[in-house]
Amino acid sequence: MPTIQFTPQLRRFIAAPEVRSSATTLRAVLEDAFARNPLLRGYVLNDQGALRANVVVFVDGERCHERVRLDQPLQPASAVYVLQALSGG
Template identity: 60%
Template structure:
């Protein structure tokens, strides 16, 4: 099963447990996480359902390619890491 991990920075604002899923692509995997906590959707996706500008996702160590449809394919052992960008100065 693919696993979706959320960084501690994101978990500071909303409950985001690790999700294990048989999803075929990233959108399906994120939807599985949103079922567990619907509030998480607003932190990860914008109003059009696209990835928010302050969120980065890596699948098996590679940066997400499809920022709008989130159609990047997942394998049965894929590791997905969802990062919230940090700002500061």
């Protein structure tokens, strides 16, 4: 089953446990994570449902460049990592 994990920086602000899912696309695995904690959606997606500008997703070690449809296919053993960029100086 694909898994989705969130960076420790994000987990400091909101509960974002690792989720194992039977999802076959990036969007679906994100929705499974949001179903466990609906507040997580606002940290990851903007009002139009696309990835926020400060969020980067890697699927199986490769950066996901499609930020709107999020239709990247997942394999049964896929690992999805959601990173929130840090800002400040």
